[in-house]
Amino acid sequence: MEEVIRLVHGNGGRFSHELMEKHIMKHFRNALLEPLHDGAQFAVSAGRMAFTTDSYVVTPAFFPGGNIGKLAVCGTVNDLAMNGAVPKYLSCGFILEEGLSMETLEKVLTTMEVMADKAGVSIVTGDTKVVERGAVDGIYINTAGVGFIPDSVHIAPSRVEADMDIILSGSLGDHAVAVMGTRFGLTLPESIHTDCAPLNHMVGAVLAKEAENVALMRDPTRGGLATVLQEIADSAQVGILIKEETLPVHEDVASVCSMLGYDPLYLANEGKVVFFVRREATAAVLDILHTFDEGKEAVCIGHTLAKNQGRVGLETVVGGIRLLDMLGEDQVPRIC
Amino acid sequence: MEEVIRLVHGNGGRFSHELMEKHIMKHFRNALLEPLHDGAQFAVSAGRMAFTTDSYVVTPAFFPGGNIGKLAVCGTVNDLAMNGAVPKYLSCGFILEEGLSMETLEKVLTTMEVMADKAGVSIVTGDTKVVERGAVDGIYINTAGVGFIPDSVHIAPSRVEADMDIILSGSLGDHAVAVMGTRFGLTLPESIHTDCAPLNHMVGAVLAKEAENVALMRDPTRGGLATVLQEIADSAQVGILIKEETLPVHEDVASVCSMLGYDPLYLANEGKVVFFVRREATAAVLDILHTFDEGKEAVCIGHTLAKNQGRVGLETVVGGIRLLDMLGEDQVPRIC
Numbered sequence: 001m002e003e004v005i006r007l008v009h010g011n012g013g014r015f016s017h018e019l020m021e022k023h024i025m026k027h028f029r030n031a032l033l034e035p036l037h038d039g040a041q042f043a044v045s046a047g048r049m050a051f052t053t054d055s056y057v058v059t060p061a062f063f064p065g066g067n068i069g070k071l072a073v074c075g076t077v078n079d080l081a082m083n084g085a086v087p088k089y090l091s092c093g094f095i096l097e098e099g100l101s102m103e104t105l106e107k108v109l110t111t112m113e114v115m116a117d118k119a120g121v122s123i124v125t126g127d128t129k130v131v132e133r134g135a136v137d138g139i140y141i142n143t144a145g146v147g148f149i150p151d152s153v154h155i156a157p158s159r160v161e162a163d164m165d166i167i168l169s170g171s172l173g174d175h176a177v178a179v180m181g182t183r184f185g186l187t188l189p190e191s192i193h194t195d196c197a198p199l200n201h202m203v204g205a206v207l208a209k210e211a212e213n214v215a216l217m218r219d220p221t222r223g224g225l226a227t228v229l230q231e232i233a234d235s236a237q238v239g240i241l242i243k244e245e246t247l248p249v250h251e252d253v254a255s256v257c258s259m260l261g262y263d264p265l266y267l268a269n270e271g272k273v274v275f276f277v278r279r280e281a282t283a284a285v286l287d288i289l290h291t292f293d294e295g296k297e298a299v300c301i302g303h304t305l306a307k308n309q310g311r312v313g314l315e316t317v318v319g320g321i322r323l324l325d326m327l328g329e330d331q332v333p334r335i336c
Numbered sequence: 337m338e339e340v341i342r343l344v345h346g347n348g349g350r351f352s353h354e355l356m357e358k359h360i361m362k363h364f365r366n367a368l369l370e371p372l373h374d375g376a377q378f379a380v381s382a383g384r385m386a387f388t389t390d391s392y393v394v395t396p397a398f399f400p401g402g403n404i405g406k407l408a409v410c411g412t413v414n415d416l417a418m419n420g421a422v423p424k425y426l427s428c429g430f431i432l433e434e435g436l437s438m439e440t441l442e443k444v445l446t447t448m449e450v451m452a453d454k455a456g457v458s459i460v461t462g463d464t465k466v467v468e469r470g471a472v473d474g475i476y477i478n479t480a481g482v483g484f485i486p487d488s489v490h491i492a493p494s495r496v497e498a499d500m501d502i503i504l505s506g507s508l509g510d511h512a513v514a515v516m517g518t519r520f521g522l523t524l525p526e527s528i529h530t531d532c533a534p535l536n537h538m539v540g541a542v543l544a545k546e547a548e549n550v551a552l553m554r555d556p557t558r559g560g561l562a563t564v565l566q567e568i569a570d571s572a573q574v575g576i577l578i579k580e581e582t583l584p585v586h587e588d589v590a591s592v593c594s595m596l597g598y599d600p601l602y603l604a605n606e607g608k609v610v611f612f613v614r615r616e617a618t619a620a621v622l623d624i625l626h627t628f629d630e631g632k633e634a635v636c637i638g639h640t641l642a643k644n645q646g647r648v649g650l651e652t653v654v655g656g657i658r659l660l661d662m663l664g665e666d667q668v669p670r671i672c
Contacts, residue, residue, distance in 0.1 A: 012558025222348025
């Protein structure tokens with residue numbers, strides 16, 4: 001008989017322990033998680049830390065190139081990286097639906113293990129709740145993470161100034177199109193898959209050389225590039241101008257977008273980063289990015305302006321300026 | 337028209353910002369949360385930290401004496417306190433159901449604000465996802481937390497030895513009975529309400545005086561006192577003997593338990609702590625606990641043994657010994 005999650009797996013008793021020992025610890029075992037106390041304890045040096053969290057409710061939980069577990073590890077790793085931090089420890093809270101197959105859970109756990117290894121982080125504390133059939137949609141995951149910020153790194157919207165270059169690490173829309181295409185049952189071209197990846201090593205390489213020249217980094221997830229740029233224009237009080245012709249969108253992604261009526265500027269990415277850098281560092285940052293798989297299509301997409309504070313303009317291919325704004329009504333719910 | 341949560345409140349765009357600005361920031365505003373970046377940044381001193389997480393899926397979300405927001409703050413604060421840490425920063429991830437009334441969310445947020453103030457912690461980073469009607473049950477909350485462990489404090493199962501006293505800070509079963517009674521639509525006596533409370537100040541007062549004599553602390557939440565004692569007997573490799581006659585159970589709680597067939601030893605508490613202390617410190621620890629509302633019924637319930645490693649015995653009122661074990665099949669799902 002297929003082994004499935006039962007309500008008792010979440011009651012904190014013998015069955016919870018069994019789930020932990022037989023399934024979860026197998027993938028996440030480490031010295032800090034081992035004691036299975038009410039949390040993890042670890043030493044820290046004096047300095048600065050970053051702390052972040054995200055819940056993941058993507059549907060379907062599996063899609064080309066990844067699954068909810070990949071998002072849960074990479075998303076929080078990347079949020080730490082966007083703070084300039086070296087990601088170190090993750091927590092993991094599962095909310096599982098009664099009846100979820102253990103095989104599905106195992107696949108998600110395996111992916112999380114692989115991604116945590118790749119990113120160089122440990123999952124040190126966690127929690128599992130089980131709810132009745134229908135009270136949740138299969139599996140939701142929350143991760144929180146902590147990381148340590150090197151002394152040389154100062155990432156903040158307040159450091160963004162006029163005449164900084166804006167670098168995008170790669171193509172737009174891959175993740176959202178992979179998820180939505182799967183949800184709609186489309187037969188997607190093989191080239192389409194999520195861009196979900198841990199970005200901390202690439203970002204760390206940029207900061208190791210160019211920390212003083214990097215004012216801000218953001219990963220354009222929910223809301224897409226346009227929303228992130230609008231947020232930064234607002235918080236940093238600069239104008240932003242980007243050029244449509246520079247924006248990388250894979251051909252197959254563009255086709256699906258035009259079929260479904262999506263604008264790649266507003267689609268979620270899970271393996272991209274936007275850098276605001278001093279112009280003198282632009283070439284050097286691009287050179288570093290191009291040495292990474294995740295950054296091989298990196299490109300300068302525009303720059304900040306002293307004028308037009310709080311506004312984001314897109315210079316279109318035909319030459320006009322389209323004012324962008326944050327995402328309004330939803331195109332694509334439950335994308336991450 | 338009643339204002340409700342819509343899917344667009346979770347899309348990361350304009351409506352997400354509005355929800356954040358108009359509703360969430362109002363309650364949680366602080367200097368670290370303010371930048372609304374991908375996480376919070378803060379300074380740390382050299383030392384040890386604790387890191388923990390829990391997801392909350394309690395149903396119903398409101399019950400006598402509290403709601404899911406109270407649990408979400410106190411639960412994570414208490415897990416940090418059980419590590420001997422001074423809780424400092426919390427993250428908060430909401431998963432909201434489309435159609436949830438804004439009034440309900442406001443009530444939960446208000447409670448979280450009050451509890452965070454009471455515990456002396458700040459909610460510094462967060463995330464909100466919205467899922468379609470039916471894909472979640474109203475509101476789920478994940479909190480993770482970090483805290484700093486004073487140098488004098490060393491809390492670990494490995495420090496538990498034979499002949500230590502076991503102190504319980506108060507009565508058993510109040511939380512579970514308050515939630516389950518509400519779920520079943522019982523008319524509960526006024527005396528029954530959740531014991532959910534932040535325990536960090538009380539625990540901190542004990543550790544300030546008696547850190548060297550406190551080997552381990554645990555809050556008997558899911559699985560109840562019996563499960564927690566069994567876990568400790570296993571991990572510390574000691575025997576445990578507790579006396580039934582010492583166990584505080586409020587009369588009305590005991591009545592509901594006997595009606596519903598619950599054993600208070602296996603019911604979740606949300607404002608209780610079990611201390612394993614050196615015997616010479618027992619009186620002093622009890623004296624400190626008795627000065628707190630949350631500890632005024634604290635009592636020594638038993639002690640550890642060199643023999644019977646991994647076993648927990650209950651000396652019953654009639655004189656026999658009943659062997660306890662972890663909670664097996666569930667009595668009460670979705671209690672926190």
